[in-house]
Amino acid sequence: MIRLDHLNRYFQVGDQQVHALEDVTLTIDSGESVSIMGPSGSGKSTLLNILGLLDTPSSGEYWLDGVNTSGMDNNELATTRQSRIGFIFQSFHLVPRMTAFENVELPMMLAEMDKEQRRERGLQALDRVGLIGRVDHRPDQLSGGERQRVAIARAIVMQPRILLADEPTGNLDTAAGKEIVGIIEELNAQGLTLIVVTHDPKIGERAGRKLRLLDGKIVTNRNSSASLP
Amino acid sequence: MRLNDRNLLAMGALVRYPLRTLMMLTATAMGVAAVVVLTSLGEAARSYVAAEFQSLGTHLVIVIPGRSETSGGGLGMMIGQTPRDLTLADAQALLRSSAVKKIAPMMVGSASVSYDGLERESPILGSTPELLDVRQWSMALGEFLPNVDMERAASVCVIGETVRRELLRDQPPIGKWIRVGDRRCRVTGVLGNAGRSVMVDVDEIVVIPVVSAQALFNSPSLFRILIQAKSREAMATAQRDVRRIIKERHQGEEDVTVITQDAVLATFDGIFSALTYAVGGIGAISLIVAGVLIMNVMLIAVSQRTREIGLLKALGARQRQITALFLTEAVFLAAMGAVVGVALGYLASIGLGLIYTDLEFQPPLWAVGSAVLIALACGVIFGISPARRAAKLDPIKALAGK
Known part of the structure; x- marks a missing residue:
């Protein structure tokens, strides 16, 4: 489903060239759960951004569902993001002036879905994360865990194939963090491909496959069944 | 979206x-x-x-002495020529035009007006009975200038409301003899509600027969001739006729300016x-x-x-x-x-x-x-x-x- 082929990403910082990703080759199958760990500056976020089509590699190829993404223009990238990839961020990134439902509705608005369908799908997604009672609450009326659950509902409402999570529990206390991990693992169990970037080894270890990055290179790529119940 | x-x-x-x-x-x-x-x-x-300008009167054509030149300062001015005066005879001659319905020659000046020890300076308008119609003024009291030959000087006058109030106070104005400059005249009427009108404040003026005004200001020269054309359509003809008649009378010189109300407007x-x-x-x-x-x-x-x-x-x-x-x-x-x-x-x-x-x-x-x-x-x-x-x-x- 995802195939990275000798992928490189350089950044120009001043007159210095930083090699953020170096010759990354990686395959991720549909339904896998993958954690990406590594110290700050190791290239985790860059890898996640490229996987999420927010960034493009300097060289190498990224094949998504059998399509080479390097030939895509901005609009095609946007459309692909919209239909195939869901994002969860450390700081939730909810629009503060909108209710939970409206936040979830946003990607469907961008996709020009009609109102009834949006209503149905939005409520369904909020129900899946257990927030059906909080539909009309604004982010400032919700707890951190609830906010992240809204964000998850928003990420899955377009029924993507891949869920990309960037430190999803980074801003949450332990209890809320556990709740969020539970929800995304359940989504993964239902077939959604899950890729999580995290500092937290407890979360990283639960993934079916653990990637470890160091200085832009994959140093560990290890499968385990430890996380599966 | x-x-x-x-x-x-x-x-x-x-x-x-x-x-x-x-x-x-x-x-x-x-x-x-x-x-x-x-x-x-x-x-x-x-x-x-x-x-x-509408209140100026209807179908109004105005004759002003002197040619208004559109180019340069005008040759006449440079060689020291002054335009010929517009006279009462000129005004009367204009009635020859079939497009002209009425004419009202105008003299304008200023003189002291007094009655019973009260005195004020007033604009003096010398004209004929036709002025009332041509300017579409109305009378508040009494009559306008008597309808006699325009060449005759009658010792009558018509006063504006302010003049009446300041000189005559509460006395009935009709028939009172007031002094205008160095001559006496009898008040025959008080001008009505026209209020302010273009060029003159009707309440302030004293109207006397045009010949009296010529004598008062010691000049035969008219300030304006106001003409009422027979109809709106006749205005152009009237304008043309006026130019022709004046030219004939002024030895072939077209030394007046003829404007229509429409043009001014x-x-x-x-x-x-x-x-x-x-x-x-x-x-x-x-x-x-x-x-x-x-x-x-x-x-x-x-x-x-x-x-x-x-x-x-x-x-x-x-x-x-x-x-x-x-x-x-x-x-x-x-x-x-x-x-x-x-x-x-x-x-x-x-x-x-x-x-x-x-x-x-x-x-x-x-x-x-x-x-x-x-x-x-x-x-x-x-x-x-x-x-x-x-x-x-x-x-x-x-x-x-x-």
Whole structure:
């Protein structure tokens, strides 16, 4: 489903060239759960951004569902993001002036879905994360865990194939963090491909496959069944 | 994104930042209101002047001594020629034209007017009975000048309301003998409600027979000859005839200026229209200033909402969608500003109408329309650069709020 082929990403910082990703080759199958760990500056976020089509590699190829993404223009990238990839961020990134439902509705608005369908799908997604009672609450009326659950509902409402999570529990206390991990693992169990970037080894270890990055290179790529119940 | 959704999102953002919205709304509204008020002011002045000229009389043709040259200073002036005087005989000769219905020669001067120890300086108008009709004045009391041969000097006069009040106080004015300059005359009537009329304040004047005025000012030269043409259509013929007759009588020299009320009106109309356009233009400039403000505030909005833009991009928003979203906001602001501005403009016009009761304030529709259009255009033109900036943001940096 995802195939990275000798992928490189350089950044120009001043007159210095930083090699953020170096010759990354990686395959991720549909339904896998993958954690990406590594110290700050190791290239985790860059890898996640490229996987999420927010960034493009300097060289190498990224094949998504059998399509080479390097030939895509901005609009095609946007459309692909919209239909195939869901994002969860450390700081939730909810629009503060909108209710939970409206936040979830946003990607469907961008996709020009009609109102009834949006209503149905939005409520369904909020129900899946257990927030059906909080539909009309604004982010400032919700707890951190609830906010992240809204964000998850928003990420899955377009029924993507891949869920990309960037430190999803980074801003949450332990209890809320556990709740969020539970929800995304359940989504993964239902077939959604899950890729999580995290500092937290407890979360990283639960993934079916653990990637470890160091200085832009994959140093560990290890499968385990430890996380599966 | 569907239009409806886009509008909802844009409105939501406007409501969410009330201070910003209010600021931009005020700027646009002021610009639009300025255009509306200034043009309605110009229009009011224009229609006031037009009405004034209507009150001059109907089908009026005016003969003025001296040729008004359109080129240079005029040869006559350079070689020291003065125009020939217009005389009473000239005036009478004009009646030969079939297009002329009535004539009223006019002499104008100033003299002291006194009665029973009270004295005031008044403009003196020397004319004939026809003046009443030609100028469409009315009498408040008594009769106008007696209908006798215009060559005869009769010791009569007609006075304006102010003159009556100041000299005669509460006494019945008719039949009183007052002194005008060095001669005495009997008051036959008091001028009526004409009030102010172009060129003269009717309440202030004393009207005496034209021959008396010639004697009083010791000059045969007329100030004007007012002519009433038989109809509106006859005005051009009358004008032509007057020129021809005067030329014949003045040894082939066309040394008078003949103007019609319409021509004067058209001139003033042109001047005031230009004025209205000019002040409207000034108002429009303030609208463009408002547009620049819209641009600046939208740019601030884009940087304030960088993370939101990053999110929209992550959620699959295309560049065009983001451009459209911010442009919609700018246009909404401009449109709301325009509506408020038109309302303010009309209110201000009504207010001005209450203060200056002489003028009629009616904002011209073309000005209201173009003010609204310019406001909307400003919204689009000055909204497009911030919107494009938003659309071009790098999603990763935007998400990080950078």
